[in-house]
Amino acid sequence: MSFIVRQISRTADGREIIRPRTFDQPQLSVGRDPSCDIHLPDLAVTLHHALVRETRPGHIEVSASAGLPFDVDGRSTEQAEIDTARGGHIRIGGHLLTVSRGEGDEAGATIIAVERVAAISDASDAKDEQKVFSLAAVAPGKRIMAWTLALLVLLLCLVWPIWSFYSNDQADAGVDRAKAFHADEMWSSGKLSLVHAKLENNCKACHLQPGVAVTDDSCTACHSKVHDHADPRRLAAAMGRPPLGRQFQLAVSNAFNRPPGRCADCHIEHQGRGAMPAAPQKFCADCHADLSKRLPDTKILNASDFGRPQGHPQFRPAIMTRPGPNPTVQRLSLDARPLEDNGLKFPHDVHLSTTNGVARMARTLGDRYGFGKALVCANCHVPDSTGTRFQPVSMEKNCQMCHDLAFDKVGDTYRTLRHGDPKQVAADLRAFYRSTGPARPISLGSMRRRPGDFVAERALVDYEQAAARYGGRAEVAIHAVFSPGGACFDCHEISRIGPDDYRVVPVRLPQRYMMKGWFDHKAHETESCESCHTARTSASASDVLLPKIETCQRCHGGEDARKAVPSSCAMCHDYHMSATAPLMARDARTRGRTPDRPYPPAISGAGGGTPSAG
């Protein structure tokens, strides 16, 4: 019954030092107290931690003295029996007690090897100095972060969008793509313009093939009616040879599979929600500034900048110089003081006077027709639904309230001559004289007369003679109506074909003078009519009351002008000219009012060929 306790310690270089001590006693005390048989200088061990006792030969029992557990073969316990033949490990605090049975000289003894296995403090543990002092100890590795992030970005921003492109069957089938997030939208460099906003989530609608620049086919799939600016050959001739820098640019573009001359060259998308920007002035001026040099036979005058002297030719409105069923309409420069003949005789000055009979008439009829103290422009010229131009002026709406064509009264109903139909006028007058006699003198009373009433008899004879000749006076009346001082002649040009056949030259008031440009009256609401149109002093309908370019130039300058309204070409002209307003005018109108478009969208209305009047 003996214990051999071997205290094992290590030198700095790792060599073992064993200090054996033999105890011939039935039990050993274990603890931090120096008086203990097995002294463990370990703060995790209590002063008297455990007792080791031999229960029977070859078996020892370990029990806690202070109620604090210890580990036996890895199991925490307060009491355990160990077969010394099989051996065992007791762990108390940072110390390991290895139990075994003595052999040879030590046969019969229980051997307990005691060794400190844990460092006395955390700091005393073996530490890699470089590592613990650096951030690497607490931060994730740079390399692993780098590769993870890079891989993540590649997967999210490259692989996913490419997958999204190839899985987009809707575009191939020509149907709208589902409204949802599609990964290739991550590649969009900016919002699409308003008109194309619907295509926002369907990249393939325009970008048909990877690596191939957007082709015109993508555009014409919807814009089927847009026509070319001009014959492509003349267009090429007008462009001439580009400067060296531009030539190099074109060569690079070509080399990168981006051929020039595509729709997308000018119609640059992904520039943000809003209207598609109009082409800049330089885009037009590159060819049109000196077009006559490269296209000697062109009828188009050179233009480069609206504000500069010689930068834009004088306006050449379409003016009717000969009225009639087949009128002559010519483009004439306002500088040539052209005279218009649209078949109407109309002095603006008389109608706008504030002192004459017209003004008096206006005051008389004011309550009924909304006139003021005198007539103003707006009494006859009423804007059309878009406000761009005016509703046609017509006899019925605008003249008839004063220029009455009544010629007879039946009861309280007035009979009027039929406007626009000279034959009907003649027939109505003739019928009037045929069916009615002259007004019967009131003195005649009834047909009975008293004998000897000679005055009445004379009157009756005169009346009956007049009534007998009455129908023949129709000729005179008809002639009077179509002659100076007559109801028709005052406003119209009359030609007499036969003795009883008068023709009125048809009146065609132009709805639009500037057929090649665009003028929006609505945009000029802040101006008075007289500031541009000198109607108040115009005594004849032949005066062309359009302002000259100089009037416009008071406010409008070129694109870069420091005037109130810098105006590039696109403000009045369209590259793909159509019946609708130019792009920039449309944009100006729609600004701030997104979906409500004053004009039909270009997609359905554009490309109708030549613009039509009105």
Place this chain on the structure above:
Amino acid sequence: MATRGAQQLRRAGASQHESFLRHAGYRWLKVALVVSFVAILIYGFHHPSPRPGGGTWYGYVLGTIGALLILWLTMLGLRKRAMTTGAWSLKAWTSAHVYLGLALVVIGTLHTGFQFGWNVHTLAYVLMMLVIISGIYGITAYSVLPRALSDNRGETTQLQMLESLRNLDRQLHDAAQPLDHRFAAMVRMSLDDDPFGGSLLTRLSGRYPDCGTRAAQAAIREVTGHRPAIGVDPLEKVDVLLERKEAALSRIRQHLRLKALLEVWLYIHVPLTFALIAALTAHIVSVFFYWG
């Protein structure tokens, strides 16, 4: 004396230290300034339609220069592993890395034409800017912190700091031997505490609210506070040792904090550079894939 020594050194010239920022009389700073100025000048005179951006000829030129520059700047990671001298020395390379990297702010921003959005293109730009900003932080840290680090360290090395801590632990351990289990447990709070523990934020802030040593000292002082100090109580010795340990720890923690501030930017700069190159790849591929 020290001043005189420094003057002598300066006169001798040979071993005088020149930082990479001042390299060759700020050569690369000048290059970067000229490049930036020219880029801004061209941008000012360039009026593309409808507006400036990466899709104009100048945008493509700036984009190409920027992308190549980013790749070259990244090469410093490889280049720094081979220290050489001369005109193309590592120092010259680092100097160019810093100043051309700063010029990239101008080149990259002008390339965007100030068009930003929630897309891969702006992602690449933002990553680039983050990398550059972290780099600027790095330069600042390198010029300010080493002095503070050296002041804090005194003459000791890291190993010496660690060794003094271990010594204190040993003394604490020995001094606590006679204590009963309750007090021993208090001392163990200090011994078992990992002086290098704590999160990244703890390192950067230098605040250790759960410090075991401080807790151990507080617990012991609660017991000894009202007793007279007569010099035989082992707890008093422990108390003194804990106080010394706390002083040593605070120096180590300040050292750790300064080192963390000195190193942390690289944990942004390097990984984000790789993310940037990935985003740049996606940016370039997307442009050619959806060719406008």
